[in-house]
Amino acid sequence: MLAKYAVRPEDSRGRRHPEPSHAYRNDFQRDRDRVIHSRAFRRLEAKTQVFTRRYSDHFRNRLTHTIEVSQISRTIAAQLGLNADLVEALALVHDIGHPPFGHAGEKALDAAMRQHGFSFDHNLHALRIVEDFELRYASFRGLNLTFEVREGIIKHSHDYSADAHPELSEYLLHQRAPLEAQLIDLTDEIGYDTADLDDGYEAHLLTVEQIASSVHLFDRCFREVQVLYPNAPEKLQFNEALKRVFDHLVGDLISGTKQRLADAGIHSLADVRQHPKRLVGFSPPMELERRQIKHFLYENLYFSPALEGEKDDAERIIGELFAHWTEEPDDLPRSYREKAVHEPLPRVICDYIAGMTDPFISQQYEKYCGA
Ligand code: MG
Numbered sequence: 001m002l003a004k005y006a007v008r009p010e011d012s013r014g015r016r017h018p019e020p021s022h023a024y025r026n027d028f029q030r031d032r033d034r035v036i037h038s039r040a041f042r043r044l045e046a047k048t049q050v051f052t053r054r055y056s057d058h059f060r061n062r063l064t065h066t067i068e069v070s071q072i073s074r075t076i077a078a079q080l081g082l083n084a085d086l087v088e089a090l091a092l093v094h095d096i097g098h099p100p101f102g103h104a105g106e107k108a109l110d111a112a113m114r115q116h117g118f119s120f121d122h123n124l125h126a127l128r129i130v131e132d133f134e135l136r137y138a139s140f141r142g143l144n145l146t147f148e149v150r151e152g153i154i155k156h157s158h159d160y161s162a163d164a165h166p167e168l169s170e171y172l173l174h175q176r177a178p179l180e181a182q183l184i185d186l187t188d189e190i191g192y193d194t195a196d197l198d199d200g201y202e203a204h205l206l207t208v209e210q211i212a213s214s215v216h217l218f219d220r221c222f223r224e225v226q227v228l229y230p231n232a233p234e235k236l237q238f239n240e241a242l243k244r245v246f247d248h249l250v251g252d253l254i255s256g257t258k259q260r261l262a263d264a265g266i267h268s269l270a271d272v273r274q275h276p277k278r279l280v281g282f283s284p285p286m287e288l289e290r291r292q293i294k295h296f297l298y299e300n301l302y303f304s305p306a307l308e309g310e311k312d313d314a315e316r317i318i319g320e321l322f323a324h325w326t327e328e329p330d331d332l333p334r335s336y337r338e339k340a341v342h343e344p345l346p347r348v349i350c351d352y353i354a355g356m357t358d359p360f361i362s363q364q365y366e367k368y369c370g371a
Helices: 027-036 039-046 062-080 084-093 102-114 122-133 147-155 166-171 179-202 208-214 216-228 234-264 269-274 284-302 305-327 334-342 345-355 358-369
Strands: none
Touching (some): 027 084, 039 358, 062 234, 102 305, 102 345, 122 147, 122 345, 147 179, 179 208, 208 216, 216 234, 305 345, 305 358
């Protein structure tokens, strides 16, 4: 049952190129399926989330992270009466614009672009992928996704100003995104906060004592588990504790959002769009716990010396390849050389690099910049 403030497929603003409706799938289900069957989605499998494959191949990559975000999002959507098909499409597409080598790769690509007076932003890149780069249909470029999915790509995690981004004006930048899109920002965070604690512990970069001393929510859960399973191996106590942290975050996001919707008197999608602030959120005490986890991960994992080497590699590989193709555009594949006739060369190189997987860009580096 959809809540009154959910997005209904029959109210969609539709596709750029009108298409006949499908016999047994609504438009958001079709969009979800188009994302799953896209090339960019398949490439997420070989893109770093936080840990490269050098560590272990059972840690999260961008694809498994994306599937986890989709799972969390569907669970919460059902509890809030949101449109689970739209939520799923948005979760599956949310990281599709990420370049190789995780956050370090994104920083390096942005730095390379800034030398030429441009910039790189993964949400804007995701929009270019679904609007232009995916070629699967005879009558249009891109995936021809509904307005609501494209709007969600742009608005789920960032508020772009209409002044700075006139090209995005069709996405109602002065209005809030529907709750389905607002949700993704926080399910993404629940997904990576808990996963990064998990992978960080598994990689022996984080210890239980270290996490418990800084993250109060984890500390409480771990103590609870020690009473219940005093003789269990630490790894299983850790898992049980992390599962409880996860549950608290998800449960609170559901109840916290319900509370905000009630307090703000939200009864329709129009109310959501016109509300001055985002409505999906944790309760104030859980918001503090969330910040504590995030702060802990920044202090102890994301800038850990153990990950420095990989970050340096990412910077070097992206920086040098970008410079190489700037000097020698004839080394680009033909389709990109043709694009460079109509578009600035740095943008074309950036699009090429952003689409690459970690192994492919490493291969290209060997080929063009190897000793
Ligand atoms: Mg993500």
